[in-house]
Structures are given as C-alpha cells and as structure tokens.
Amino acid sequence: MSLYDKIFLPRTITLENGKTVQQPVSRMPLIIVLVLICCAVSVKVTGFNFATLAKRGEQFFVILGDMFPPNWKYSSQVWGPLFDTIKMSLLGSFIGTVAAIPFAVLASTNIIRSRVVVSLSRLLFSLVRTLPTLVVALIATYVFGLGTLAGTTAIAVFTFAYMGKILYEEIETVDMGAFEAAEAMGASKPRAFVCAIVPQVLPSYISNTLFCFEGNVRYASILGYVGAGGLGLVLNERLGWRDYSGAGMILIMLFVTVFIIETISRYFRRKLV
Amino acid sequence: MENKILSAYENRPRTLWSRLALGAVLVALMAWSATAAVDYTGASGGGQIAASIISGILHPDLSLLFNFTTEGVPYLMLETICIAFLGTVVGAVLAIPLSFLTASNLVPKPIAFAGRMAIMAIRTVPSLVYGLMFVRVTGMGAFPGLMTMALSSIGMVSKMYIEAIEDLDVKILESLDAAGCTTFQKIRYGILPQLIPNFASTAIYRFDINLRDATVLGLVGAGGYGAPLIFAMNAYRWNEAGAILAGLIVLVLVVEYGSTKIRVKLARG
Numbered sequence: 001m002s003l004y005d006k007i008f009l010p011r012t013i014t015l016e017n018g019k020t021v022q023q024p025v026s027r028m029p030l031i032i033v034l035v036l037i038c039c040a041v042s043v044k045v046t047g048f049n050f051a052t053l054a055k056r057g058e059q060f061f062v063i064l065g066d067m068f069p070p071n072w073k074y075s076s077q078v079w080g081p082l083f084d085t086i087k088m089s090l091l092g093s094f095i096g097t098v099a100a101i102p103f104a105v106l107a108s109t110n111i112i113r114s115r116v117v118v119s120l121s122r123l124l125f126s127l128v129r130t131l132p133t134l135v136v137a138l139i140a141t142y143v144f145g146l147g148t149l150a151g152t153t154a155i156a157v158f159t160f161a162y163m164g165k166i167l168y169e170e171i172e173t174v175d176m177g178a179f180e181a182a183e184a185m186g187a188s189k190p191r192a193f194v195c196a197i198v199p200q201v202l203p204s205y206i207s208n209t210l211f212c213f214e215g216n217v218r219y220a221s222i223l224g225y226v227g228a229g230g231l232g233l234v235l236n237e238r239l240g241w242r243d244y245s246g247a248g249m250i251l252i253m254l255f256v257t258v259f260i261i262e263t264i265s266r267y268f269r270r271k272l273v
Numbered sequence: 274m275e276n277k278i279l280s281a282y283e284n285r286p287r288t289l290w291s292r293l294a295l296g297a298v299l300v301a302l303m304a305w306s307a308t309a310a311v312d313y314t315g316a317s318g319g320g321q322i323a324a325s326i327i328s329g330i331l332h333p334d335l336s337l338l339f340n341f342t343t344e345g346v347p348y349l350m351l352e353t354i355c356i357a358f359l360g361t362v363v364g365a366v367l368a369i370p371l372s373f374l375t376a377s378n379l380v381p382k383p384i385a386f387a388g389r390m391a392i393m394a395i396r397t398v399p400s401l402v403y404g405l406m407f408v409r410v411t412g413m414g415a416f417p418g419l420m421t422m423a424l425s426s427i428g429m430v431s432k433m434y435i436e437a438i439e440d441l442d443v444k445i446l447e448s449l450d451a452a453g454c455t456t457f458q459k460i461r462y463g464i465l466p467q468l469i470p471n472f473a474s475t476a477i478y479r480f481d482i483n484l485r486d487a488t489v490l491g492l493v494g495a496g497g498y499g500a501p502l503i504f505a506m507n508a509y510r511w512n513e514a515g516a517i518l519a520g521l522i523v524l525v526l527v528v529e530y531g532s533t534k535i536r537v538k539l540a541r542g
Contacts, residue, residue: 039362042355046415046496053420059410063402087306094303130525132488134499135518138506139326143319222399225492226503232399239405247402255397262393 004030067248074246078234078253085230086257088151088223089216095152096159097209103160104167110176111193122168129161133219137228148229155216155223166208167201174200203272210265217261221254329511330518338516346498346520353497354524356415356490357483360422365476368427372434379438396428400486404493415496422487426479437471470539477532477539484525 008025015021042048106112107121137154144150178196187195224232231254238247338346374380375388403424407417446463454462491499498517505513 035362038358042359042419045352045355046359046419048359048416048419049411052411052416056410060406063406063409087308090302090306094299094306126526126529127522130485130522131518132485132521134488134492135502135506135514138503139323142326143323145319218397218399222401222489225401235399235402239402251398251402255394258397259393 063244066244067251069245070248070252071243071245072249074238074249075253078231078250081224081229081231081234082253082257084148085220085224085254086217086261088148088230089155089213089220092152092155092220093159093209093213093216095156097163097205097212099156100160100164100167104164104171105193107164107168108171110172110174111189111197125161125164125168128157129165131157131161133158134222134226137223138226141227146227146229151220151223151228151230154228155220158219159212159216162212163205163208167205170201170204170208171197207269207272210269214258214262214265217258218254326511330515332512333515333519334510334512335516337513338519346516349498349501349517350520350524352415353484353487354528356419356422356497357480357487360419361426361476361480361483363419363423364426365430365472365479367423368431368434369472371427372431372438375431376435376438378441392428392431395424400425400489401493404490404495408493408495413494413496417493418487418490418495418497421490421495422483425486426483429482430475430479433475434472437468437475441467474536474539477536481525481529481532484528 004027005024010022010024013021013023103121103124106117107125109118112118133154136157137150140150140153141147144153174197178200179192182192182196183189221231221235224230224234225236227233231250235247235250238244238250337344341347371388371392375385375392377385380388400421404417404421407420411417411420441464445467446459449459449463487497488499488502490497491501491503494500498521502514502517502521505511505517
C-alpha cells in the first residue's frame, strides 16, 4: 500500500455474493495538478502569451507565403549539396551502426557477466547520447575543417549512441536458449553469439538502421548551419539573403528526397519484420 | 533423426548470390558516399585543436556553473526545461486531432494519405526555419523557442500516436456494446484507457529529445542554452562551453532516468 493510498483511502465495494473488493482512488487528479503547476511555471519563465500568438500569428505565414512559388531555376544549384547531404548521412549511419556493435555487446548483461564492463559501456553510450549533434558538428568543423567530413563525423557519433542503446536492449531481450545450447555443445562464446544471437537481432537491427538513416537525412540538412556541409549551407545562405523562394525550392527538394528514401526504407522494413 | 537434420540442413535456403549482390550494392553505396566525405581540407593542427577543446571542456568554468542569477547555467537549464516542457505539451495536444484524422482505420484512405503527407511536410522543414518564422511573430526569446519546439515535435509524436490508434483493440468496444454502454461510456472505458498510457509515454519520450534538440534554437536566438553555448564555442571559450555542457549532461541524464522509470511504469500498467 503506497503513501497515496493511505491518504486517499480506497473505496470498498461489497459484491452481491458478500465479497468485498477495494478500488484504489485514481491518481489522475494528482497528475493533472502536477502537470498544470509545471505548465504555469513554464508559462511564467518562457513568457508564453496566447494573445500575441493570436494577434501576430499571420506573420508566421509571411515567410511561408514568400516561399511559394519556389524559384525553380535555383534547383540546378541544389543538387550538389543535396547529394552531399545524402552521402554524409549514408556514410555516417554506416560507420555509426558498425562501430556500435562491439560496445553494444559489451553493454548487454546477458552476454557479459562483469558488471563493471557493462556499466562502463552503458555510461559511454549515455554520455555520447547527451552531447547535442550540433555541438559535435561544431567541434568537428574545428578539428577537420569546414566541409562534409565534419558532418559525417557528427552523424556517425549520433548514430553510434542511438543504435548502441537500441541494440543492447535488443540483445538483452533475446531468447537465450539457443545460446546456452550452443555453449553446452562446446561452442566458444563468440561462436555461440554469432550462431544463436545474431540471427535473432539482425532483422530488427537492420530495420532500426534504416529508420535511423531516414532521420539522419533530415538532421543532416541542419548541420550545414555550423559549416558541416550539405543542404544547410545553401539553406542558411538563402535565408540570410532573404531569398525565400530559393529556400522554398531547397525545402521542396528535401521533402521529395526524404519521401523517396522513406518509401524505399519502409518497403524494406516491412519485408524484414 | 540424424538423417532428418542432415536433409533439412542440405535443403537450407541458398542465399549466397543475393547476399553477395546486397553486399556489392552496400559497398558501392559506401564508395559513392565516401567521395563526399574525404574532402579533408586540412585544418592545420587538427589534433592540437581537439586536445585544447577537450581540455577546455574537462575544466568547466565553475563560477558560471554555480551562478544562480539569470546569467548562470542553472537558470539556463531551467529555461530550457520550461521551453521543452511547454513545447512538448503544445505539440502533443496539437498532434491529437491530426493523428485521429490520419489513422487509417478511422478515416477513408485518401484523407489518411493526405494527412500523412502533411505530417511529413511538417517534419521535413528544419526546426531552424520554424524558429525564424516564430521569431518574426513574437520577437527573440524563449517564447518562439517553445513554439518551434511544439511544431517540430508534431511530426514524431503524431506518427507514434497514429500507431497507437491503429493498434486499438476493437474487441473491447464490441463487448462494451454488448453490455449496453452508451457512446460516451465506450470512449471513457474502452478507448481512453488504451490510449492514455501510450500517448503519455510518447510525450515523455519526446520531452527527452526536445531537451537535447534545444541547442538548435540557439542558432536563431530562440532561448534556452543553445545561444550561449554556440557563442562560447564560436569564441573558443571552451571552459564556458564545458560548463554549459556539464549542466546539460547532468540534466539530460537525470531527466532520462526519471522518464524511463515513468515509461516503464506506464507500459506495465
């Protein structure tokens, strides 16, 4: 019986056959009050003001309106950065997903018995995951110079942390029977892992990789803002010059690309699962 | 027995060629994308710069980290939490009607497709562009930040809402029907208990992501820790950047721990 139930006593219902059941009081009111308090504090701190939004809301659509019709002639200059973005996310996703495998294995409690190794690898994933991708990209531009290499690095780092967490959770929920059987037959640990666990996690691993790649294409288009190459570079330039029809063209091309990639990847993910 | 196993092994699917083809496609794709990645412009002494950056980040500016005025890291983090919280709430609420209109088991196919395209369009526009648009509406500060966050949350949140709606167990509604419940009772006892844990879990997850993505807002002057962080990094003040990053890491780890706990509880009921 938790503290909440002691303060708000559960309702006792007597059934027709004389048995009694207790219905605990709903926690919903408490949660709603808490959320409302948080909302009130947030409104105070951020200066959220609905009146401004209602009054000047049409300003939001001014830039949007300027983007249409898009400047079709500008499209010839978008292809290069667009392909750069795709290349960055392809290579970055690949490096990240492959690099995540060994660490994810080290972070799964059912494979590695040593608690120290497991918590160290998990700490690594958590720390890397908290680093904002934009910060990684900015640091990478200082180290590798401006360009797509910095963007690739940032995407690889992000993918590493994201896929690593998913992969070790996946490995931990696997059916261990086959692994134990293989070990009992005298297989070494790596051999048993390859034969018994890899086939179980591979489909969802590939499916998650594709999903991550989709997201990376979208995210890679922002990285250009800090000089890490790709679409963001030209988008930033167009927005800086207030050439919104050019920016609209970039966004439309990005939208079509993302749509194509998503369609392809959804087809493969359906086949995998 | 032995023979059966052997014959099953002999008849295993032969996928060597398709695997080789897949591998070749993968290698070709990587080679193609490597053409863009190896444009090493050779910032001189990259290693040295990296070393100084890391040493700066590892020696955070403690006076900034424990400065409890509106200039210090704690206030920045509070502001970011508020932006992310309210942004998530607004986005999660806006996503509800959108996802009901797009769930393919509720509306006809063309409408569902149009809704899907709309959600994808909302997702594709980088949050920076939204930031610019909202700064035009409200001026600089935390307010446009939270609106940007709300808009950029809609995409993922409604995608997950739709999945929850499409997975609804309809049998419960049928049994409630058989027990003679009214439409209101069916919604209250048949639909809401199935959806609320899912929706809440999605919103909490998105809150996590929004905390991390708040860096982006700094680029357009929309509040949170992003702007001070990027200014500090652009000015090579790595100690300051280290202080902000340290605050961020602690915040994200704490929030993640809490939100995972809540989500596990929500999932298990």
